[in-house]
Amino acid sequence: FFARHQFGIPTSLNYTFDKSKVTMGDDPLTFIKKTISVLLLIFSLVVVHALIADKQTNLSDNIHPALAYVALWGALIWLSMVEGSQASMVGLPPIDRELYRESHPIAFKICERGHRGDNLDRYLMGRQFMVLALVFVINMSGAPIEDADVLNLPTPLANAFLKSGLAMILFTCMIGQLNTQVNASHCMLDYLNDHFATFTVWVAVGIEASGLLHASYLIQMIVAMCAGQTIESNEPPRDGLANVLYWGRVLFSCGCLGFAFAVTLAALFDGKTTMWDGIPEVVSIIFFFGLMSVVGMLEGMQIAFFAVAKMTEEERNYNNWAKWTNELLFDNGGRGLPGFMIGRQLCVVSCFFVIARVTTVSIEDGDDNVLGVGDGAQKFFETGLLGALITTIVASIAWQLVASAFPLTMLGNPVTYILLRICLFLEATGIASGAWVLASIHKKLAGFQKDEVYVGTAEERAAQGHGDKKIHDKEIGHLTGGAFGADALPFEEYNPVSFTVRRTRVLNNISKLRE
Numbered sequence: 001f002f003a004r005h006q007f008g009i010p011t012s013l014n015y016t017f018d019k020s021k022v023t024m025g026d027d028p029l030t031f032i033k034k035t036i037s038v039l040l041l042i043f044s045l046v047v048v049h050a051l052i053a054d055k056q057t058n059l060s061d062n063i064h065p066a067l068a069y070v071a072l073w074g075a076l077i078w079l080s081m082v083e084g085s086q087a088s089m090v091g092l093p094p095i096d097r098e099l100y101r102e103s104h105p106i107a108f109k110i111c112e113r114g115h116r117g118d119n120l121d122r123y124l125m126g127r128q129f130m131v132l133a134l135v136f137v138i139n140m141s142g143a144p145i146e147d148a149d150v151l152n153l154p155t156p157l158a159n160a161f162l163k164s165g166l167a168m169i170l171f172t173c174m175i176g177q178l179n180t181q182v183n184a185s186h187c188m189l190d191y192l193n194d195h196f197a198t199f200t201v202w203v204a205v206g207i208e209a210s211g212l213l214h215a216s217y218l219i220q221m222i223v224a225m226c227a228g229q230t231i232e233s234n235e236p237p238r239d240g241l242a243n244v245l246y247w248g249r250v251l252f253s254c255g256c257l258g259f260a261f262a263v264t265l266a267a268l269f270d271g272k273t274t275m276w277d278g279i280p281e282v283v284s285i286i287f288f289f290g291l292m293s294v295v296g297m298l299e300g301m302q303i304a305f306f307a308v309a310k311m312t313e314e315e316r317n318y319n320n321w322a323k324w325t326n327e328l329l330f331d332n333g334g335r336g337l338p339g340f341m342i343g344r345q346l347c348v349v350s351c352f353f354v355i356a357r358v359t360t361v362s363i364e365d366g367d368d369n370v371l372g373v374g375d376g377a378q379k380f381f382e383t384g385l386l387g388a389l390i391t392t393i394v395a396s397i398a399w400q401l402v403a404s405a406f407p408l409t410m411l412g413n414p415v416t417y418i419l420l421r422i423c424l425f426l427e428a429t430g431i432a433s434g435a436w437v438l439a440s441i442h443k444k445l446a447g448f449q450k451d452e453v454y455v456g457t458a459e460e461r462a463a464q465g466h467g468d469k470k471i472h473d474k475e476i477g478h479l480t481g482g483a484f485g486a487d488a489l490p491f492e493e494y495n496p497v498s499f500t501v502r503r504t505r506v507l508n509n510i511s512k513l514r515e
Contacts, residue, residue: 033430034437041174041434044167047150048142056148059141072141076176079134081200082127084180088192089114089123094468099455100189107192114201117235125213126204128396132388139356140384143168146277165353173349178435179442187448211249215257216397218250227405257393260386267361267370274360288358295351296399297419298344300410303400305329305337307407322412328420343423346432359387
């Protein structure tokens with residue numbers, strides 16, 4: 001036993017484990033769901049890798065299967081770190097960093113800089129683009145081309161796993177997102193205490209610093225004005241030169257966003273995207289904006305639900321739709337909120353893959369390039385990054401900012417209720433339950449421990465004069481409200497020993513090894 005594998009401390013030191021006291025917590029139905037989900041995941045893995053081997057994905061067909069395999073798994077592993085580090089970065093600011101300076105030095109250094117000033121908001125903004133860009137890479141690497149046929153699958157199976165994209169959705173959601181979110185939302189310190197996390201966090205901050213997403217700040221200001229509120233900042237006002245650079249990047253970002261829309265819409269009107277054949281151009285455009293609206297609602301709902309959870313029941317039940325939505329979320333022990341988070345992840349990933357297909361530019365041999373650009377620019381268009389930029393700003397960040405200012409408005413409308421029902425249904429099917437199996441394996445291999453082992457509970461920290469602090473008094477204009485924080489997702493605990501006892505053993509182990 002020990003807290004983290006980086007320290008190289010033996011796991012057997014001063015530790016006893018009574019298997020007879022452990023309860024797995026799986027009723028027969030849950031066990032069946034997990035088994036079926038794992039089998040579906042394995043089948044999806046086989047299908048996706050067979051597609052790449054047969055050159056029936058875009059990247060394997062246009063370049064080489066070997067590159068497609070590397071790009072697929074590279075993007076998937078990085079996506080898992082992007083999703084996991086988000087939970088740590090958002091959940092750790094309230095905790096006094098001195099409590100883990102010695103036990104988790106890498107996490108300490110990341111948080112020392114990443115939580116300075118408004119860097120957390122910068123990280124979250126850049127991270128949002130990273131998620132979209134990585135999903136687009138996964139789509140190019142593993143998603144089937146038109147009329148793909150692999151493993152001689154029967155037509156119903158081929159339609160379910162290939163044409164609908166189910167294989168890619170399960171593959172990406174369970175391996176690249178949910179399993180890491182489950183662990184990182186409860187083992188924030190262990191998850192972030194890694195140089196890969198350092199690299200990931202600063203790439204996200206670098207993307208924001210480039211100015212590519214600064215159009216979001218213009219949206220942030222408009223939303224705050226409409227709400228009649230000011231946006232809290234942890235930094236002093238910008239001086240003259242800083243203002244010039246800031247607004248210069250805002251203009252640059254608006255120009256990039258406008259150009260991305262121009263290219264994407266032109267390609268859609270001309271039928272030069274990877275959209276399914278036979279769909280009229282006008283329908284493709286309507287479909288594009290409709291999907292972005294669905295993604296936006298799901299992103300905004302996440303922010304709104306966490307915001308209203310802090311309100312009284314009377315405040316949040318301001319109309320019938322809000323009341324019905326709250327009943328689904330907070331009744332029955334509050335199980336609806338983590339259920340929504342799981343179902344929402346499936347919905348969002350599904351929409352991302354479809355948007356990637358709709359917006360990725362592709363031309364047939366002999367066709368003119370989009371907008372008459374050169375071959376180099378055309379190749380850049382075909383990477384899908386323009387679609388990722390549009391989706392990040394317009395379908396994700398903008399809706400989150402609106403929801404941070406108007407959570408009750410987001411809560412009390414019928415579309416929210418319908419989408420919540422869909423998300424809860426998807427979660428209830430157990431189709432993504434395999435993520436918990438992967439999370440358990442990952443946790444055991446990495447030696448993750450819950451944060452209470454190292455820094456105590458919130459009550460213990462307060463009693464020792466290290467009470468938690470707020471990030472912001474008001475969440476208007478910030479993206480922190482909808483991230484996966486501690487307890488956002490359920491966590492299966494297999495160790496019956498209390499956190500206090502386990503932490504005492506860790507500290508005793510450290511003392512003995514230092515003697």
